[in-house]
Amino acid sequence: MSSPDTPLRLMLIADPGVATRRIQAITERFTTEVRQVLTKDVEVEVETRSVRIDTDGALDIVAIGELDAEHLDADAVLVLTEVPRYEEGQALVAEIFSDKRTAIISFPTLGVWDTKRRIREIFMNCLLKLLPDEHGPVEKKYSQRWARWRSTEPGDQHRLFAHTVTGDPRTILGMTVANEPMRTAPKLSGALAAASAVGAFGIFYYSIWQMADALSTVRLLSIGVAVILSMVAWLIFTNRLWDKPINKHVGRVVMLYNGSTILTLLVAVTMLYLALVVAIFFGALVVIDPDFLADLIGSDVSLLNYLDIAWLSAAMGVVAGAIGSTFDSSMDIRRVTHGQREFQRRYTEDDPR
Known part of the structure; x- marks a missing residue:
C-alpha cells in the first residue's frame, strides 16, 4: 500500500x-x-x-x-x-x-x-x-x-x-451489447450479397408488385418477422451457436448465453433486412414508372406502394440469403457471441492454454 x-x-x-x-x-x-x-x-x-x-x-x-x-x-x-x-x-x-x-x-x-x-x-x-x-x-x-x-x-x-x-x-441485454450486434451485421456480407441479388428481382417482376399491393400491412409485417426469425434460426443451426450446459451448475449462465445470442442475431439480421428494404425502395423508385404501376394495380400510386414492393422483395431476398448464409470467417463465428468467446477462455489441466 x-x-x-x-x-x-x-x-x-x-x-x-x-x-x-x-x-x-x-x-x-x-x-x-x-x-x-x-x-x-x-x-x-x-x-x-x-x-x-x-x-x-x-x-x-x-x-x-x-x-x-x-x-x-x-x-x-x-x-x-x-x-x-x-x-x-x-x-x-x-x-x-x-x-x-x-x-x-x-x-x-x-x-x-x-x-x-x-x-x-x-x-x-x-x-x-x-x-x-x-x-x-x-x-x-x-x-x-x-x-x-x-x-x-x-x-x-x-x-x-x-x-x-x-x-x-439486464444481464442478457448487457451481454447483447458486449456482443456488438452493430458490428455483427457487416460480417454477414455474403448473406447480404445473396439477399440483394434475389431481392432485386422484385423490382422487375410484375407479379411481385401485384402481390405487394394485394397483401395487407399486417400480413407484410408478419412476412418480415417470419423471414428474420428463420434466418436467425438458420445462422444458429449452421454455425452451431447454441450452447449446451456441461453441468447443472452452469445451466443458468448458458441460458443467458443463448438468450444473448438470439437477441444479437435478431438485431444484426433486422439491420440487414432494413438495409435491403431501403436499397430496393430507392431502386424501385428509379426503375418502376408510377403511371405504369398505377395501370397495373388499378389504383393511384404512392410511396407506400414502393415501400410494400421493397418490403416483400427484401423478404424474398433474406430467405434466399439465409439458405446459403454463414459468417465470413471462422474468427467472426468465435467473436460473435458470448458462448463462443468464453470457450476460448477456458483451459484444462492438460492444456493450460
Missing part, C-alpha cells in the same frame, strides 16, 4: 472489445473523481486482457491471484470482464477480494443504459471498500438501487448482487 506522500496507483483491466472502450471512455473522469474523493494524487493505468475462466465457466481464482502478483506495486486492481457471473442464484455484479487488492466487475450485469456512469460508480464503490478507512468513507451516492452488497463469513470478501427480478433481463 502506498505511503501518504506517494501517489495512489490504480490498475484498470478490461476484456478486449466494448469493455475496453468503456474503460477508456471513463478513465479521465474516474481519475479526477478519485482525486476529489480521496484528496490524494492518483496514477491510473489501463490494460487490455482476458481473464481466464475454468471449465465450469467461473472466473479462475488462480488467474485472479496472478493479477495480484503481476501488479504488486498497485494499491488496487479493478477488472471489468464481459463474463456474466452467477452466485447463489443471482446475477453477481461485482466481487471484491480484499486479500488480493482486486475487484471483479461483470460488465453484462450493468445492462444497456448509462453503462459508463454505472461502471464509474461501481469502480468507485469497490475502490473505497478495498482501501483503508482513512482514504475516505464509502459514500451513499455510489450505491446502486438495483443491487445490494453482501459480505462473506470471513469478512474480507464482498459481493454485489443484482436484484432477483431485473438481474436476468
Whole structure:
C-alpha cells in the first residue's frame, strides 16, 4: 500500500472489445473523481486482457491471484470482464477480494443504459471498500438501487448482487451489447450479397408488385418477422451457436448465453433486412414508372406502394440469403457471441492454454 506522500496507483483491466472502450471512455473522469474523493494524487493505468475462466465457466481464482502478483506495486486492481457471473442464484455484479487488492466487475450485469456512469460508480464503490478507512468513507451516492452488497463469513470478501427480478433481463441485454450486434451485421456480407441479388428481382417482376399491393400491412409485417426469425434460426443451426450446459451448475449462465445470442442475431439480421428494404425502395423508385404501376394495380400510386414492393422483395431476398448464409470467417463465428468467446477462455489441466 502506498505511503501518504506517494501517489495512489490504480490498475484498470478490461476484456478486449466494448469493455475496453468503456474503460477508456471513463478513465479521465474516474481519475479526477478519485482525486476529489480521496484528496490524494492518483496514477491510473489501463490494460487490455482476458481473464481466464475454468471449465465450469467461473472466473479462475488462480488467474485472479496472478493479477495480484503481476501488479504488486498497485494499491488496487479493478477488472471489468464481459463474463456474466452467477452466485447463489443471482446475477453477481461485482466481487471484491480484499486479500488480493482486486475487484471483479461483470460488465453484462450493468445492462444497456448509462453503462459508463454505472461502471464509474461501481469502480468507485469497490475502490473505497478495498482501501483503508482513512482514504475516505464509502459514500451513499455510489450505491446502486438495483443491487445490494453482501459480505462473506470471513469478512474480507464482498459481493454485489443484482436484484432477483431485473438481474436476468439486464444481464442478457448487457451481454447483447458486449456482443456488438452493430458490428455483427457487416460480417454477414455474403448473406447480404445473396439477399440483394434475389431481392432485386422484385423490382422487375410484375407479379411481385401485384402481390405487394394485394397483401395487407399486417400480413407484410408478419412476412418480415417470419423471414428474420428463420434466418436467425438458420445462422444458429449452421454455425452451431447454441450452447449446451456441461453441468447443472452452469445451466443458468448458458441460458443467458443463448438468450444473448438470439437477441444479437435478431438485431444484426433486422439491420440487414432494413438495409435491403431501403436499397430496393430507392431502386424501385428509379426503375418502376408510377403511371405504369398505377395501370397495373388499378389504383393511384404512392410511396407506400414502393415501400410494400421493397418490403416483400427484401423478404424474398433474406430467405434466399439465409439458405446459403454463414459468417465470413471462422474468427467472426468465435467473436460473435458470448458462448463462443468464453470457450476460448477456458483451459484444462492438460492444456493450460
